[in-house]
Amino acid sequence: MTCEEAQELITALIDQELPDAERVSLDSHLRLCAHCQIVLEQEALLKQSIRETAQRVRTPNELRARILSDQRTVAKQNRTRRQNLSPLLRRARPALAAAAIIAVLLPALFFFRATPEPLAAAALESYDRFRSGELAVSKTENPQEIVERLTRAVDGRFHPMGYDLTGMGLRPVAGLVRQIHGRKVLVAIYQGEGGTLFCYTFIGSEEDTPRHAARFYDAAKKMNFYAFSHGGLNAVLHREGEIICVLASEMPMEKLLALARSKAKSS
């Protein structure tokens, strides 16, 4: 056997695809050929490197959301958000069930909305204006003052979420009240070394979600989370009773989703 003839066999040996008969011949050659022994080691190392490099490649969140909101990949029949995920999971195959257990968060089904401009999407306009400098806010050092002022603006009917995000380098710096589609929306603005985050709170339902939003079901909390993007801004909506909370930020969607999940309280 020549080194050239051994080359393909070395490839198959590394992949554990070499038939026994050829294995015997190759072993004989390798015992006598230092060159091919090195080729074997190098090719095995290369295979390992390719594999490890590839494992670090992950699907971008935006692509995941795009696929799940693609009109061609969702059922044509009209759906409602009241569909229960559990029966689907029961019908799903074991591989899916295993993935769900591992991931906890299961990319679920997607729905199209009839509302042309849902409140959650419209609310993001304030973030855009803030980002471009068009929206001036008076900042305060007192978080409690923000909560009290916003709560008074809606006559105490509800209050901003008041999340403590100091662990992420974010603290509340200002509060706004916006009137959108006839409804009052409380806006708590967080800033710090962690960037900027808006927390919108209003009375509503999951129908206020933009139609292109991707829905994720948190099996542990038994809650839906809706992820959507707008002009480079990521947002995650969830519902606590009759209160809708939307977190909006330029931070990666995965991080924002994790934040929303960690802070949300089951209704």
Add this chain to the structure above:
Amino acid sequence: MSEEGKVASARRDAFAAEAMVHLDHLYRVAFHLAKDATEADDLVQETFVRALAAREQFEPGTHMKAWLTKILHNFFFDYYRQRKRWNSAEEASKVESPDLENFAASNPGPESHVLLKELDAQITGVLRNIPVEFREPIVLIDVSDFSYEEAAAILSCPIGTIRSRLSRGRKLMHQQLKLYVRGEPTSGTRK
């Protein structure tokens, strides 16, 4: 919605959810076949659309990962390659190799995270640069863990072709990455 419609909708949803389990795998395949991230995104998205449209052809209990990969492969060749939007073998052979010598000299050390990222970029770059007929077996076997038999079925070619192209492809990669693979085979004597 009628009961029949509900059942059909639920089946479709279950199929879509099962297919989503393989999303990362499909993205990795597309990532290494496409010439850039945007085209990889398009390739994966279209694969899902085609898979859902053809879901009745999928036999439950069979290898969904391989079935989805074949759809992706077919789309890659039928559409993109014909329209020359992707790196064809001819185009790829003209792509210049990365400047590995300068890269190796400017990196701080093998333990550094920066080097790891750069190494990833180099391996990915070299893989994308080799002709597609050699690249695909590497993507299916080294990246995706398919067997030779499964790869042959996906690419519609004999197993022997997979083995020879894989061997040739790794050799091409090694030539371009030789600065990273220590111990050039120069100490032994070729027979």
